[in-house]
Amino acid sequence: MKRYYCPFCPTQYQFQKTRSDGVLICGQCGDPLIKKNYINTKQIVGLILSLAFLFPLMITIISLVKESSYQKTLINSISLQLIANK
Numbered sequence: 148m149k150r151y152y153c154p155f156c157p158t159q160y161q162f163q164k165t166r167s168d169g170v171l172i173c174g175q176c177g178d179p180l181i182k183k184n185y186i187n188t189k190q191i192v193g194l195i196l197s198l199a200f201l202f203p204l205m206i207t208i209i210s211l212v213k214e215s216s217y218q219k220t221l222i223n224s225i226s227l228q229l230i231a232n233k
Contacts, residue, residue, distance in 0.1 A: 150182070150183055150185065151182060152181060152183055153173035153180055153181070154181060160175060161173060162174040
């Protein structure tokens with residue numbers, strides 16, 4: 148997907164018009180609009196780098212949660228055995 152923008156006008160006040168030959172122009176200044184991708188390569192690289200740094204943290208959190216829930220069930224089963232033996 149591509150979006151069109153005018154590099155000279157503020158983005159808040161931009162609106163598109165179509166000339167008689169089918170070219171999109173800026174409604175304020177009349178210059179032709181430029182195509183811009185929604186996601187560029189810098190954003191993709193930044194996303195990959197941020198995921199690379201956050202992935203070990205997420206694995207650590209998940210393993211801690213699993214370990215704490217395992218310990219709770221282990222303690223509960225031991226206490227139930229002690230109560231049953233009395």
